Amino acid sequence: MAELKRIPGLEPKIARTKAALWRLSAVRAFWPLAVFVTIFFVMALTGLLDTASEKLASIALFIFLAGLLPLVWFGTKRYRAPERKEAIHLLDRQSELRPLSALQDRPARPDASGVALWRAHETDLTDAARRLNVPDFAAEWRASDPLYLRFILPAVVAVVAFMSFSVAGERLSRAFSPDIGSLFGAENIRIEAWITPPVHTGKPPVFLAANGAPVRVPAGSELTVRAQAPSAPNLIIEGAKSPERVRFTRTPEGAYEARATIMMDSELRVSWWGERASWRVQASPDNPPEVEWVTTPEMTPLDRTEFEWKLTDDYGVEALQLVLRRTDQGADSPAEIVDLQMPGIAPRESQEVASIDLTRHRWAGLEVSARLRVTDGAGQTGFSAEAVFILPEKLLLQPLARAIQDIRVTILREDNEYASVEAANRESLVQNEVFTEATQRISRAPAGIQRASLMIEAVTYKPERFFEDVSVYFGLSHAGSILHAASSTDEADETEPLLWSLALRAEYGSAADALRALQAARQALEEALRDGASEAEIQRRMEAFKQAAQNYLAARMAEALANGLDAPPSDTDSAQGGGSGMGGSDFADMLDALSDLTETGASDQARQLLADITNMLENLQFQRGNGSGEGFPGMPGEQGDNDDDMPEEERELSETLQELSDLLREQRDLNDDTLAEQRGERRSQPGQQSGNQQQGEQGESGAQPGLEEGEDGNSSREGTLTERQGQLGDLVEELARRRGREGGSSEDGTGAGGTVDEETLEAIERAQRRAAEALEDGNNFRAIRNQDDATDQIRDLAEGLARELDDLKRDRLGEEYGNGGDRVDPFGRPMGGTSDSRDVNIPDQAERQRAKDILDELRRRYGDPADEEERNYLERLLDRF
Template identity: 50%
Template sequence: MADADGMKAVNARVSATWRNLTLLALGQAFWPLFVFVCLFLSAALVGLFDRVEPAIGAVMTLVVFVGSAILLFRGLRRYRPPTRAEASERLDRQSDLRPLTSLADRPADPTRGAQRLWASHRARLMAELKNLRPPSLSAAWKALDPFLLRAILPLAVVAFAVLASSQAPGRVLRALSPDYGALVGADDMVVEAWITPPEHTGRAPIFLKPGLEGVRVPKGSEVTLRTEAPSAPRLVLKGKKRHSQAFVATPDGAYEAKAKVMEDTRLSVDWWGERAAWKLLASPDDPPTARFVAIPSIGTQDRIEFTWGATDDYGVKTLELAISLREPNPAAPAAEDRVSVPLPGVTPTEGADTVQLDLTRHRWAGLPVNVRLIATDGAGQEGTSETVPFILPEKLFLEPVARVAQEVRVTVLREPREYAEQPTNEQALQQDALNTNAANRLATAPPDVQKAALMLDAVTLHGERYMPDIAAFLTFRTAEGILRAAGSKAEADAIDPLLWALALKSEYGSSADALRRLEAARRALEQALRDGASEEEIKRRMEAFRDAANNYLAAKMAEAMANGLDAPPSNEDGQAAAGGPNLGGQDFEDMLQALQDLTETGATDQARQLLSDITNMLQNLEFQKGSGSGKGMPGMPGQNADNEDEPLPPEEQELTDAMKRLSDILREQRELNDDTLAQERGERPSQGSEQPGEGAEPGEQAGTQPGQQPGGAEPGGDQQAGNGSQPGDTPGAGAGEGDQADTDQAGTGPGSRPSNETLAERQARLGELVEKFAREQGLGETGVPGENALEGHVDSDALADIRDAQRRAQGALEQGNERAAAREQERATQLLSDQSSSLASTLDAMREARTGDRSAGDSTDPLGRNANGGGNNGDNVNIPDAGERQRAKDILDELRRRYNDADDEEEREYLRRLLERF
């Protein structure tokens, strides 16, 4: 047992000696490589490779790799590993007894005495083994490493690693993998990258700068990268999957790559290493939502009316009303029609509006249906509202011809089935053969189309004898011919516009055609405003709408006169509206001009609202038959609502005359304001602002009837105003004719100003008219009530404010400050308009108290204006004044100028998007 323990100790000492010899052999073979690697690691940890140029760093790393390979190769050649025999010999050499070698001997004499002697010798050897120690080899190490670099260098590496802290792995990694592309000039390569969001988002392009991380972009954006390099780089996209693609050469010698960003993606450009990289975060595009705020109901003129609401993160592109039959035809159970719903603006992110849709022409008009809203965003995603049951309104046709046309029309349109295939007849292809199948196309038509053809055949049987309107008879025969010649359902549906036009003409007369043109022009203009069409296209459609409106007015006037209207009603501006383009007077022209200004300045929401108001006003136009005295329409100023031959009470007549005078002053003040704005822009004041008849005989204007009062008074009304007053009446009554004539003869009244007046002189003359108006109503020059003032009817403070604004405007014009003058003129115009509205309300209350008719105050003329003589001040329609419209034009011109002068590409892109939107 003791011998076994001793041998274990001997083996341990031999192993330790072998390890020391092996370490020394490694040191002798790889000592240069060890020093070289330690120096490299120290340089890397202190950041030396990060501080030098990329090309120098790449060369240094290459030198390290090449040098390390050479030293490693030399070390492998020089390395001689020691054996255990060498270790035993080195250990055994320490004792003269050579215990390790002696223990391996065996006694030659087997006698007992020899054995005792060997045992004694063995014990002595075992005791000598305890004195053996592994050699230190210090002399060899000192000769190999006299400066103890084997300890200093590792300690230095550890110290530098501690100082570098968390940056140590990165520094070493960058030192081991430098930018080798810098050796061929890749470090000078510039990568330009930008993100183009989807068009429906309305967002500007995003330019990616180097080093940006976590850039959030809309889902579906397109990234474009462009660079110049000796060869094509590669674009690497790392999302859920890795994808790479090569750049494509462009005609100008550069390289370009494009990709879609549909998820969170890391973008990198590789060419001899990573040249650029960005982390892009894709924002999801949620589908839109749509809802009924108010469920559909039947509104005016058989229109479907409802209030909708819709939202989307980037804007709703289209909104449609989906219509399906509650009890569908078995042949088409999934049939659904979609009707476009106008949106208040271009792709609103959140909107709500009340709309009226004319669906009386729809094929399912009069049937129970289910309706729902479908909102679509720019990405094509749809959001659907709840389904609401409804009965589509249908137009009521009373004329027999119109009813027949409508019945035949819906019979064809409601048929969902297609024509059957024509049977082939090979004999018909022979010469002189008759293709009877092709000649009888109606036999392959669906049942309802055949039924409609039979209905038309029955209606037109000897129709030339019994139909008073030969045009209706020919229309029916034409529709029957279309059905017999049709070879498909689409061809059969061509009878729709033909029969619909016949039904409208038979039921409503010739003005229906003009109304259709007006509605078509309105839809075209509204579509252009909603879609952001070009300025030229909007201008063209605006002119079409203006022509359609004037044609519709002319048609309604002609129809009214044919029905017994004695003479065209005169408007309050003094222009005879004989069915011509000026029907409605200056107020209607102002509405059209304001609409045109709004379209030109990009105020699409206001333009669409005004367009809707004008269209509704025209559609509600109704003329009434007069009494034969040329008074025009009942309810106009100067008429008694109860008895047209009975004069108005003195107080009402006085208010009526005051309102007429105030309306004339208001109109000329507006014209002066427009001319001031024109002069401020450097334009010549419009000569069109001069009233017709300038230079004519006093008291008589061009376009007025003999005896008609300038300013728009009716002949009959003037007789009541001037002759109906008695000597004892209140002063001011009856002044509407005599005083006005005196004013015109003096050349100072509205409508007869000298043509060579300056703007300041015109403003001074208007101020004198206001002072004269105040004196005629029993007020002092400064607005102090006199003895005969109409208490509570004419606001003296308002007149004083008007005169003060006019004086300020006159002073500004004399000093050449048109901008300040325009502001004061706008203030005077607004005060005059408010005073006119106040007098109109007072007159309405008087009439209601006298007649007991609450509708007296709501009487309107054919254009929807107040028919109480006060003139229309634009309260019913929101029309921005001329100053606001001009400022909008100036802003638009400034945007265009800055766009043309801008040098920065981002600024130009921003201005371009502004111009596209406005």
């Protein structure tokens, strides 16, 4: 038998024949599947499925997939793979010799003559096999595919794909990935997502827009996703680590909600039968806070520890503390924490000077190492470098006070525990037996507590000889009883407040108690102003501070009387030094100004003025009078000058200044009414002022010179704006006639005896006349401009007169008392009614009244009906106040 593979060119012919049979068999079996797939692809490529709704596109895909499977199964059943022998048979039947079949035969008689004959026959057959060609299957194709679908279907797909080449990929992707969830109600799903930054950052919540730009939020923010869906969706968070799946929980409202914490850059996806929403979130890291010393701690003359610090943080510092350790006990010794006050709520960057009283600390007088520690809202801490200094110790001059202080620190510096008590055995609990170990607790106390108890016994020996203040003796006796009854160091430490107050009483007497109350009231008011407390709470603490200040003044005066009007003791709680320049009524004015600042919301100015008032009270000193026997010259609330003793020149200048002040107030009221009329608002009744302004200004000045008054104290002029403006012009003309022509004028517009420059008054009168003419013509805009011009000129003129009056008083006081002499107020300053504002900046009455008027106007407009946007704006303004 000859090998067919040895015949050159025969095997490729067999393979091509077999391939033709395979194609023919595949078309016969899978032509329905090809038609079905072609129809779907044509629909997808032509965009027919894009125009349909998501629901129809999903149905079309399901129909395609549902029809695809049975057609594939049907085609597979019908398909029959061709075999090699079939291809050989089709090739062999082309020749009558049947060379391929004959070559597979063997000779019947393999003798020598037969073999030679067979070889010659095999050669003929081989030649015949080489002449064979691949058969033509045209007839079979016409029978199997009479419509030439094998050419038409690929051509249609190719043409459609070419025509939609730029969008073919997107259309096929949408065709094979429609929104399957639309079949189950996905179009009714509503998804809301927002991120809430940590509270300490002070940032508002961020609402996420679907498929929007990346959103940057602080690390540690809380993500909240809420979905209205038929069933719970899935929340997938993809970050630097493996994806995290967060389960939705059902809310009482019937929605689904999921929460997660964003700590790193993440991609968020919500899926429900496909992706429903996605967001990209970038997390900003929260760096630890930083703090440093600007100046190292040092002791001030008032025994306070003063230093300057600086801190920074991304979102604000929550706490600032001073960490103290004793240098003689090593770095592992227990630390003491002292809280420091910050200038505001969670400052991001601040640099302040801290002045704290550490004289009451148990380590006072010892060397300590200190580090500043800051803590932000996330709980992260930062430390400064180490600073070594000696804690200031309270300067006590009285021997009894020093002894009490030694007892106190001996107790506080004892850190050892009490010795344990062995339980009594049953045999010892018999009748008439006493278990003394359970009652004699002082014997189990550590050495420091026992030594303090012995010190109290030594100090209280012979009280009738050494104690003038019975309260101090009884207080020490009570402290000794507490030590005897204490069973732990914590109970023994409870004597600290008692011993501290006894030491101060032994040193200073009752004034120290009043000073502590004053400092506590100041701290409470400062905290209320700093933390933005309610108006009622601030007013309550303001009244407490006023009462504490008055009590402190009374205690210091009583102390001065007891000492024969000599200066009070030089102690750190009430140091001498005297204030700088405060007249007799300045103390009441400062308290009134502080009340006005707290009411109008000027927190920073109020805190500064509060500190100035407290410092002046702490520096209060009393001195003897000038020998007139009239008590305390210059006491707070006492007038420094009398109108009868005032020189004629000063009195006339004061009267002129008062008239200008009244005129300025009337002109400002008229300006406000004109502006209100121009805006179409309801203007106030002519001649009436706001209640606050009447009480504030008329309460000071009493009757208004040059103006008619009604029974209620208000100006009785009534009429239109034009008439009122004309009346003001008449007042200026009358003032010029009564004052301006009484003498020559000086360069600054004033003359001797309180005269006023005639040209200045004429300029004011012209501006007012022009304003009246504009009002009569109905030109409010021009009237307002002239009114403002007149107001500015009146104010400038009044300021010039006020400066001249101050100069006259200062000159007179210098001549009368020299450098101050002995006539000083309780703060150690020269009397005379003038005030030096270099140290204390008190807003004048006009500024405070104007701030009150603005606040009242904001409240009135907030209560009037207005659109929501304006109401929100006014609410934000009121919150700032």
